Amino acid sequence: MRRVLVQxxxxxxxxxxSRLESTGAGAVVTFTGIVRDIEGGLRHMELEHYPGMTLKALESHAESACERWPLSGVTIIHRYGKLAPGARIMMVGTASAHRVAAFEAAEFLMDWLKSRAPFWKKEVTADGAEWVAAKDEDEAALDRW
Structure with a gap:
């Protein structure tokens, strides 16, 4: 089961x-990203993307995870638009017969999403708006894959 949504x-x-558990897996790993506040000053975050390009890139990456690990299920959900602090921004879920594959595949997907997924993020505070740049440590995390 492969489920990729941009919404x-x-x-x-x-x-x-529950969908991932229904694949008959022995292990399910999920990660949910939450919009975090910036020292109490974030009004909201805005995420932009190019719909066709973004979905295709996420589907391709989910396929790569399925080729590298014995997964019975993969879920990637990434939101866009205006999101308030505390809102869910994305989810990655993996299902496999064993936990190691599920954890590694989830980390692989997260590392790529954090630094390479085609989304543009802007943080809006009382002082204005600023585009969020990729961090060096996020890029470095990709080296292990």
């Missing part, structure tokens, strides 16, 4: 985990 609306984490 504006929120998602149900429990329902998504």
């Amino acid at each position: 504006e609306e929120d998602f149900d984490l429990a329902a998504e985990a």
